[in-house]
Structures are given as C-alpha cells and as structure tokens.
Amino acid sequence: MIDGIAPIEASTPTSLSFLSNPLYRPQLATSVAACVIVSPAMRETAVARGACIITDDPYLYFARLTQWWKQAAGRGPVPGIHASAVVDPEAEVDPTATIGPLCVVERGARVGPGSWLKSRVTLGEDCHLGARCIVHAGVSIGADGFGFAMDRARHWEKIEQLGGVRIGDDVEIGANTCIDRGALGNTTIGQGVKIDNLVQIGHNVRIGDHSIIAGCVGIAGSAVIGRHCILSGGSAVLGHLTLADHVRLSARTMATRSIAKAGHYTGFYPLDDNAKWEKNAAVLKQLHKLRDRVRGLERDDPPAAG
Amino acid sequence: MIDGIAPIEASTPTSLSFLSNPLYRPQLATSVAACVIVSPAMRETAVARGACIITDDPYLYFARLTQWWKQAAGRGPVPGIHASAVVDPEAEVDPTATIGPLCVVERGARVGPGSWLKSRVTLGEDCHLGARCIVHAGVSIGADGFGFAMDRARHWEKIEQLGGVRIGDDVEIGANTCIDRGALGNTTIGQGVKIDNLVQIGHNVRIGDHSIIAGCVGIAGSAVIGRHCILSGGSAVLGHLTLADHVRLSARTMATRSIAKAGHYTGFYPLDDNAKWEKNAAVLKQLHKLRDRVRGLERDDPPAAG
Amino acid sequence: MIDGIAPIEASTPTSLSFLSNPLYRPQLATSVAACVIVSPAMRETAVARGACIITDDPYLYFARLTQWWKQAAGRGPVPGIHASAVVDPEAEVDPTATIGPLCVVERGARVGPGSWLKSRVTLGEDCHLGARCIVHAGVSIGADGFGFAMDRARHWEKIEQLGGVRIGDDVEIGANTCIDRGALGNTTIGQGVKIDNLVQIGHNVRIGDHSIIAGCVGIAGSAVIGRHCILSGGSAVLGHLTLADHVRLSARTMATRSIAKAGHYTGFYPLDDNAKWEKNAAVLKQLHKLRDRVRGLERDDPPAAG
Numbered sequence: 001m002i003d004g005i006a007p008i009e010a011s012t013p014t015s016l017s018f019l020s021n022p023l024y025r026p027q028l029a030t031s032v033a034a035c036v037i038v039s040p041a042m043r044e045t046a047v048a049r050g051a052c053i054i055t056d057d058p059y060l061y062f063a064r065l066t067q068w069w070k071q072a073a074g075r076g077p078v079p080g081i082h083a084s085a086v087v088d089p090e091a092e093v094d095p096t097a098t099i100g101p102l103c104v105v106e107r108g109a110r111v112g113p114g115s116w117l118k119s120r121v122t123l124g125e126d127c128h129l130g131a132r133c134i135v136h137a138g139v140s141i142g143a144d145g146f147g148f149a150m151d152r153a154r155h156w157e158k159i160e161q162l163g164g165v166r167i168g169d170d171v172e173i174g175a176n177t178c179i180d181r182g183a184l185g186n187t188t189i190g191q192g193v194k195i196d197n198l199v200q201i202g203h204n205v206r207i208g209d210h211s212i213i214a215g216c217v218g219i220a221g222s223a224v225i226g227r228h229c230i231l232s233g234g235s236a237v238l239g240h241l242t243l244a245d246h247v248r249l250s251a252r253t254m255a256t257r258s259i260a261k262a263g264h265y266t267g268f269y270p271l272d273d274n275a276k277w278e279k280n281a282a283v284l285k286q287l288h289k290l291r292d293r294v295r296g297l298e299r300d301d302p303p304a305a306g
Numbered sequence: 307m308i309d310g311i312a313p314i315e316a317s318t319p320t321s322l323s324f325l326s327n328p329l330y331r332p333q334l335a336t337s338v339a340a341c342v343i344v345s346p347a348m349r350e351t352a353v354a355r356g357a358c359i360i361t362d363d364p365y366l367y368f369a370r371l372t373q374w375w376k377q378a379a380g381r382g383p384v385p386g387i388h389a390s391a392v393v394d395p396e397a398e399v400d401p402t403a404t405i406g407p408l409c410v411v412e413r414g415a416r417v418g419p420g421s422w423l424k425s426r427v428t429l430g431e432d433c434h435l436g437a438r439c440i441v442h443a444g445v446s447i448g449a450d451g452f453g454f455a456m457d458r459a460r461h462w463e464k465i466e467q468l469g470g471v472r473i474g475d476d477v478e479i480g481a482n483t484c485i486d487r488g489a490l491g492n493t494t495i496g497q498g499v500k501i502d503n504l505v506q507i508g509h510n511v512r513i514g515d516h517s518i519i520a521g522c523v524g525i526a527g528s529a530v531i532g533r534h535c536i537l538s539g540g541s542a543v544l545g546h547l548t549l550a551d552h553v554r555l556s557a558r559t560m561a562t563r564s565i566a567k568a569g570h571y572t573g574f575y576p577l578d579d580n581a582k583w584e585k586n587a588a589v590l591k592q593l594h595k596l597r598d599r600v601r602g603l604e605r606d607d608p609p610a611a612g
Numbered sequence: 613m614i615d616g617i618a619p620i621e622a623s624t625p626t627s628l629s630f631l632s633n634p635l636y637r638p639q640l641a642t643s644v645a646a647c648v649i650v651s652p653a654m655r656e657t658a659v660a661r662g663a664c665i666i667t668d669d670p671y672l673y674f675a676r677l678t679q680w681w682k683q684a685a686g687r688g689p690v691p692g693i694h695a696s697a698v699v700d701p702e703a704e705v706d707p708t709a710t711i712g713p714l715c716v717v718e719r720g721a722r723v724g725p726g727s728w729l730k731s732r733v734t735l736g737e738d739c740h741l742g743a744r745c746i747v748h749a750g751v752s753i754g755a756d757g758f759g760f761a762m763d764r765a766r767h768w769e770k771i772e773q774l775g776g777v778r779i780g781d782d783v784e785i786g787a788n789t790c791i792d793r794g795a796l797g798n799t800t801i802g803q804g805v806k807i808d809n810l811v812q813i814g815h816n817v818r819i820g821d822h823s824i825i826a827g828c829v830g831i832a833g834s835a836v837i838g839r840h841c842i843l844s845g846g847s848a849v850l851g852h853l854t855l856a857d858h859v860r861l862s863a864r865t866m867a868t869r870s871i872a873k874a875g876h877y878t879g880f881y882p883l884d885d886n887a888k889w890e891k892n893a894a895v896l897k898q899l900h901k902l903r904d905r906v907r908g909l910e911r912d913d914p915p916a917a918g
Contacts, residue, residue: 005468005490063455066466066489073468075431084392086696086713086731101392101410102426104713104731104749118449119392119410119428120714122731122749122787125687134464136449137410137428138482140749140787143730146808146826149675154840155804155822158746158784160678162617162685172464175428175446175484176504176750178787178809178827183678184618192461196452197484198506198524198788200810200827200845210461214452215484215506216524216542218810218828218846220863228460233506234524234542234560236828236846238863251526251544252560254846254864256883266889267881269573270897271562277572279900285576288585290903291596297603297909311774311796369761372772372795379774381737390698407698407716408732424755425698425716425734440770443716443734443752444788478770481734481752481790482810498767502758503790504812504830516767520758521812522830522848534766539812540830540848540866557832557850558866575879577868583878591882594891597902603909 002034005065011036020059037061077116091123094131106142112169124181130169136197138176141165145180145187145203145221159183161203168192174199174215183221190227208245308340311371317342326365343367383422397429400437412448418475430487436475442503444482447471451486451493451509451527465489467509474498480505480521489527496533514551614646617677623648632671649673689728703735706743718754724781736793742781748809750788753777757792757799757815757833771795773815780804786811786827795833802839820857 003014008024011017011033018037019028028036028045035051037058046052055061070076077098081087085099088107093099097111100119105111109123112131117123121135124142129135147159163182167189173179174197179187182204189195190209200218207213208227217231220239225231227245235249238256246262249255253267272280283290309320314330317323317339324343325334334342334351341357343364352358361367376382383404387393391405394413399405403417406425411417415429418437423429427441430448435441453465469488473495479485480503485493488510495501496515506524513519514533523537526545531537533551541555544562552568555561559573578586589596615626620636623629623645630649631640640648640657647663649670658664667673682688689710693699697711700719705711709723712731717723721735724743729735733747736754741747759771775794779801785791786809791799794816802821807813812830819825820839830848831837837849838857847861850868858874861867865879884892895902 007490010491057455057458060455060457060463063453063463063465066468067464069468070466082392084390084696086694102408102714102732106731119412120408120426120444120732120750124749134450137430137446138426138444138484138732138750138788140809143748143787143809144746144784146786146806147675148806148824149669149672151672152669155782156806156824157672157675158679159675160682162678162681170461172450174452175449175486176444176482176788176810178750180787180809184616185622194452194454194462196506197446197449197486198482198504198810200808202827212454212462215508215526216522216828220827220845233526233544236864238845250886250889251562252542253883254880256863256880264886265883266886267883268560268562269575269881270893271559271571271573272897274556274570274572276897276900277556280896280898281576283899283903284586284590284896285578285582286586287589287593287899288582290906291589293906293910294596294599294603297906298599313796316797363761363764366761366763366769369759369769369771372774373770375774376772388698390696408714426714426732426750440756442755443736444732444750444790476767478756480758481755481792482750482788500758500760500768502812503752503755503792504788504810518760518768521814521832522828539832539850557868558848574866574868575881577865577877577879580862580876580878583862587882590892590896591884591888592892593895593899594888597895600902600905600909604905 005062005069006033008033008036016065018058018062018065020062037065085117109142124165126164127167127181128164129167130171130191132170133167134172136173136175136177139173140178141167141173142181143178145183147183147203147221163187163204165189168209171195177201179205180221196233202239214251311368311375312339314339314342322371324364324368324371326368343371391423415448430471432470433473433487434470435473436477436497438476439473440478442479442481442483445479446484447473447479448487449484451489453489453509453527469493469510471495474515477501483507485511486527502539508545520557617674617681618645620645620648628677630670630674630677632674649677697729721754736777738776739779739793740776741779742783742803744782745779746784748785748787748789751785752790753779753785754793755790757795759795759815759833775799775816777801780821783807789813792833808845814851826863 006015008017008019017033037053038046081099082101084101085103087105090107091105092110094113096113098116103117104122106125108126110128115133121139127142144161148156165187168191170192177199179201180203188206192210195213196215202221204222207225211229213231214233216234218236222240223237224242230248232251234252236254242258248264250266312321314323314325323339343359344352387405388407390407391409393411396413397411398416400419402419404422409423410428412431414432416434421439427445433448450467454462471493474497476498483505485507486509494512498516501519502521508527510528513531517535519537520539522540524542528546529543530548536554538557540558542560548564554570556572618627620629620631629645649665650658693711694713696713697715699717702719703717704722706725708725710728715729716734718737720738722740727745733751739754756773760768777799780803782804789811791813792815800818804822807825808827814833816834819837823841825843826845828846832851834852835849836854842860844863846864848866854870860876862878
C-alpha cells in the first residue's frame, strides 16, 4: 500500500521513494520506503533492501510519476471558461483549453489546445499561446513594451506598441511574470520554454526553444536568447544583446555584452561578513590606483639578473 | 484638538508627534505639535515645551497609536466574502476572516480567524493561512514550484508540485509577492513573519518565526531561513542553503553558502561615478593577475635585513 | 499603399520606415520601404531613393506616427467602467476615464480624465491618479508600506499606513508594479513619469517630474528622486536617500548614498566566464590584504633618488 511519493531521505513505510541525488546513496540500504526507484548502478543494494524499480533516469521517472499521481488525484484542469473570466468574443480559445477564474483574454488573443490559464491571468490583444501551456496566477502577457521618445520640452512621448506576443507549445509561465508585446514585430517565446515567477521579458525579446528562465530574471527589450539556455535566478540580459545556444548565466549575473560561445558565465559580488566586505569594497573603489602602484613598484625593481 | 499623527520634523499645532530618531532631538523644544511622545531621557525638554506622553519606546507607542487611529477611522476590514471573490465550496474560510474583491480561494485552502485577503489574491489548493494575517493585492500563494527533469530529447518534463503552503499566524505578505507550493512536502512560513512586495519564495522554503523579508527578495527552492532573520531589500538566498537565526543580509546581497552564525553579511558592488567604475571594473576582471604581480614583486624583494 | 510601420532594417515595399539609429544609415539607399522618415542630414540619399519625410527628429515623428496608427486601428480605450470591475461608490472616476475588466477602485480613490486602468489593477483607498495616465495589468497602487516596530517580545508590531498615493498627469505604470501608500504623508509620483514592469516603490517615496524608471527597479521608503532622472533596469535606491535632478543609474546599480550632482553612476559586478570570475572573486575577498602587501612593498623600496 503506497500513499505518497517522498525523497529517499524522507521516506516512510508507505511511500514510493526515489534516489537521484548520489549524496543520499548511503541511506538506500536502510530506507523504510515501500518501494524505491533507482538507477541500474544501485540494483544490488536496492534488490537486497526490498521492492524496487530500476530505470536509467530515476529523476525523470519520478517526474512522470508525479504527473500520473496528480492525474489520479483528480487535480488536473477542467476544460472550459470559468464564469468569472472575461473573454472577448473575438478571442479564440480552444475547447480543450482551461481559462481559470478572473482571467482576462482580450480581442484577437488565442489559446491553444490543452493550455491552462490558472487564475487572474491577462492575455492581451493579439497575443497567441500555443498548446499544452501552463500560465500561473497574476501573469501579464501583452502589456505595452517600454518605449518612449523625448520631445523638445524633454517630456516622454509614448511609442505605441503595435506588435503582439507569440508563445510556443509546452511553455510554462510562473506567477506574476510579465511578457510585453513587441513595438512593431512580436515578442517570441519558443517551444518548451519554462519561465519561473516574477520574470520580466521586454518587448521584441526572442527566447529559443527549451530554454529555462528562473525567478526574478529581467530580459530587456530586443534581447535574443538562444536554445537550451539557462538563466539562473535573478540574472539579467541587457537590451539588443544576443546569447548563443547553451549559454548559462549564474544567479544574479547580468549579461552586458552579447555572448557568442556556449558556456557558463558569472558576475556577482561574493558574500562576506559585513566588516570584511566594508574593507574590501573600500579598496575596490580605488582598485585602478592600486594597479598603478603595482606598476610603479615593477618599474622601480632592480633588474632580476642584477 | 488633535487631527493627525506626524513625525516631529513635520508636526503641526493639531498633530500628535513622536520623537524616536535622535537626529530630530534639537527640534523637540521648538516643535509646535499639540502633544509629543518621547522617551524618559527627553522628559525635561518635553515637559518644558508643553503636553507630552513619556514612554520607554516611543516608536512602539507610535505603532500602536496608528493601529488605534485606523480603527477609529473605520478603515478596518469588514469580515465576510466579497461578492466578486471566487471561493471554492471545499475551501474553509473562518467567519471572522475577510476575502476582498476578486480574490480566488481554491479547493482545500484555509483562511484563519481575522485574516484579510485585500484584493486580487490567489490562495491555491490546500494552502493554509493562519490567524490575523494580512495579504495584499496581487499575491500568489500556491503556484507550482519550478521543478523539471530533462528527458532524452533534452526537453523539460514537469515535476508536478504535490505539496502545499503553510503560513503561520500574524503574517503579512506584500503586494504581488509569490509563495510557491512544495514539490512533495510543504513550503512553510513561521509565526509573525513580515514579507514585503514583489518577493519570490520558492518551493519547500522554510522561514522561521518573526523573520522579516524586504521588497524584491528572492529565496530559491528548499532554502531554510532561521528565526528573527532580516533579509534586506533585493537580497537573495540560493537553493538548499540554511541561514541560522538572527542572520541579517544587507540589501542586494546574495547568500551563496549556508550561514551557521548569527551576524550581518554583505556582498554588493559599491556605487561610483560611471567613469571611475569603468576603470575599477576593468582592473577587477584582471584581479588575480594583479595578485600574481604582487607575489612576483614580493619574491624579488631583497631580504629586509640585507 | 502602406500597411505597416517598420524599422529601416526590416522594411518591406508596403512599410513606412524610419531611420533614427545611425547604425542603419548604409541601408537607407537600398531600402525597399514605400516611404522613409529621415533627418535633414540624410535628405540627399533619401530623395534619391524615393518617397521620404524629412523631420528634425525621426524618432519622435515615429512615436507620434505609432499613436496615430493605433488610433486609426481603433485600439484605444472605450471610456467607462467595465461590468466586472469593482468600483467603490465613494470613489471618483472621471467619465472620460476607462476602468478595465477586473479592476478594483477603492473608497476615496480618484481617476483623472482620460486615464486608463487596463485590467486587474488595484487603486487603493484615497489614492489619486492624474489625467491621461495608463496603468497596466496587475498593478497595485496603495498597498500598505512596509513599517513595523519591534515589541519587547521581539515581535513585529504593525505601523498602520495612514497616508495615500498621489500620481501626476501623463504617468504610465507597467504591469505588476507596486506603489505603496505613505505611512503618514503621501507617496508622490510627478508629472510625466514613466514606470516599467515589476517595479517596487516604497512608502513616502517622491519621484520628480519626467523621470523614467525601467523594469525591476526597487526604491525603498522615503527616497526622493529628482526630475528627469533615469533609473535603468534592476537599479535600486536605498531608503531616505535623495537623488538630484538628472541623475542616471546604470542597470543593476544600487544607490547607497544620496547623490547631489547630476551625472551617470554605476556599480555592478562585470560579467566574465565562470572560471575567471571564480579566480577574481577569490582575490576580491582578500583585497584589503593585497593592498596591505602593496603598502609593505612600497615601504621596503629603496629611496628612488638613492
């Protein structure tokens, strides 16, 4: 009898557990789990312990198990448009899609088959969402991009944002995230892109297929992100830059130039206790002078062969 | 006749003022306030000036005064469920709680006595909110945590988020903040925790009692924050880390390792004028080479006693 | 026959194009656009190419053209209050204003002539919005500022926020941005201020006329921002600071002190590949020791004149 799924380190006699993190291998032999999902490398220990499922990728197996579990628990969406949602008569919502409570779907917007707007989502005019997408609470798709020209009185004159948003299939968008419409063309999100909460995506941004954008990321207007990129939490990309496929930005790292080569890029200030930070930060503000002092010392050096 | 509360530096003849910031002490003697709230140390000056209230903690007295003032002005919540809110029949809302306009309370959610969802809040399935909580506009509680496994085609496969959110009593949550549900277990917010606007709290995070989280903070999945911590504006904590009780992060500081010891930690790039920043940042990118040059100079030094 | 507006580098035979970025000048002569908008400096090339509009500021001309285009396409607001919006009977909404679907306008709030709350906006009690403002989806105006006093049990006691928000004319506010009400006085946004998405503006902040605040900016309580300032994406201002008129903060830059002089200020960690960042960051954490080593070397130097 199994009544839940648990990581190996929190397993109970009625849980189905999985071992994907090698850190927890020592706990396999003594785990009380009803059944464990392990890789072939762990077969011997797992079989000696008791019931087990052996699979090449326990973490992926676990992912699919959670999907089956949720389905079995009757937690999936109920297709249709909630009575409290405001859907324009000129919007197109696939009959297999779900528009949750208090959503707004504007004129010319489209929602593809199986997609799910959870609650309080705005899908703006002429913004298209693909199939099997999940959009969490509070998301804004299709607000105006941020574009202004300065007039002679030094006031800001609005550039109306005439483009839309095109979102591929199998995209997930986290709570309170914003994706702006393009100025003239469209803002484009590729297939299978996963976006976390509180992310800002500016106008005319293009994000390649299967890239992943963690929480609190900011992507400025007209940036182009490649396929299979990873933008870690709080990272950022300045406007009009291009990131190649398979670029990974560390947390809090801001791309200030285009990146043509796949790889892992970083730029954040390291943590320290406050007193040490204060000392180091003070020197940092004079760093080029320190460099000049080192240069001076080098010039004054007696010749090494002397 | 008193018609308002004002800080001492902005007092009027009809205001009740308080002096908590010692910076403004010189203004006490000449303040025109109808009455002033001061600490015993200021008794003499205050009495000489006119009407006063003497209390050990003027700032705390002021806080309670604002509460009384708001109550007297009839600005408190009116318990009940607003007609425009969407509350699932299987949710439990205490009769003394207030569900404001256009909120969504899903199946299995619970709202404790005296709690107040202001407007446009989503409280997701199986998420529990304690007593006397205040939740501001646009908050999302219980969106899916951000969890995916990669399949063989290098696509992201969703890990359904089967846990909930547990929020203690006397918690306040700022506008457009997001608290994700746990993957298997719960995301947990302790008693008396205060959270500002636009904060991101990932799945399975645990925040200890009476900690305070300022605006724009990001806390990644499975991080554990102690009791009485202070996370200043824009700070961040990476996933799976643990912060001890009484840890304070400065603004914009990212905890990239667990912190076992109470104290004040910092890590942000200091402000400078742009030209100086450019010079210093260029040297910073070659800092380890500068260190090597200093090492070289040290090795070439003639012996001091020579 | 013209059916759209396009930048010169994406022009088609039926597009009206503009050339404001000198980078694209070489493309003018060969552009297939039906008509091009250029500055007098480009007159000769433009006339030789075909139809053109010559104006001192092509970008501003383009901005106004987008406005005319949007108007002509019938995409402007339809004044009135959407049936799904919740507007308090004691709120004042100008008859020429537009309150979009699922907005909340509380008691004592005011919306000036021609202003437009797009969808799912909360305008809180006693918050006033000027004329011709645009407020995008999910915005919160008037949530409580973040103020607490600590009591003797080390619990946080709420300071009720009794002030309001005052927003000038011609202000635009991006999706899911938050502007908190003042503690005692008001939070104040000047005329013509433009604010992007996911911005946090704390209680009692004052922003001067025609300043521009890009996405993901955080401004802490009681900060005062001058006129014509530019706060780039992800920048921040700590509480109680003052920024002079015409101050510009680079992206991700945090003002940690008041800035009395107009100019361009920066403070963010430069991007690098991860391996180099790791080496440099390690030295940065010992920077003051490196400085001491340089000092030591300088003291040991034989006199230059020796």
